[in-house]
Amino acid sequence: TLLLEFFSQQEPYNEVFRRPAVNFATSKMELAYWKLISHTIPAYLADGAAKVSGSKPVMRRAYDKVHKASETFTFFTKREWTWTSENCDMLWGLLSEVDKKLYNFDVMEIVWEQYYPNFFRGTKKYLLKEDMSEDKLVLAKQRQMRLQKIWNISVTIIVLLVCRFLFMKSPVCRNLWFKLLGLAMRGLRQLRLTLVS
DSSP states (O other): OHHHHIIIIISOOSSOSSOOOOOOOSSHHHHHHHHIIIIIHHHHHHHHHHHHHTOOOOHHHHHHHHHHHHHHTHHHHTSOOOOOOHHHHHHHHHSOHHHHHHTOOOGGGOOHHHHHHHHHHHIIIIISOOOOOHHHHHHHHHHHHHHHHHHHHHHHHHHHHHHHHHHHHOHHHHHHHHHHHHHHHHHHHHHHHHHHO
16 A cells, blocks of 8 residues: 555656556456456547547557556466575675675665655656656646546446446335435434433
């Protein structure tokens, strides 16, 4: 969460298509769901909007590249790994105090809260060649907030449409909804009574 918080709130990238998020799927079905919801549908919508506006559609190809790249990591992400640091510890013990300062490879001394922000700044500046000025940072933060609002509104609309569809089609869902609503109201009344007395 430290990484995502920094990446999305403190110093977001200047040119992002969507707000950053990370989901770790526990099954192939869940992975297919997240790809459809988070990648495929938004890519088709963006490419459709690009075609209508006369621009070149690029998002579908971009997500295809992301999916191919992520497939190369599956060997490592689907397995558990046990690492030992015996050789590193032995080598560290053989170094003199001068060499320890000169060749400091002790990961226990890395301050990760400082390392990752510097890593993201370096990625922005040297890999993505983004403008690091304060004006661009303000614009990127505003864009990130706008993307967050769009996401929240979209999810709300989708949930409302699904609920409406279920309530119109299924009397069981409609009855369940009213029972849950009644329980919630009784719970709120009880809470109010206990707070008053």
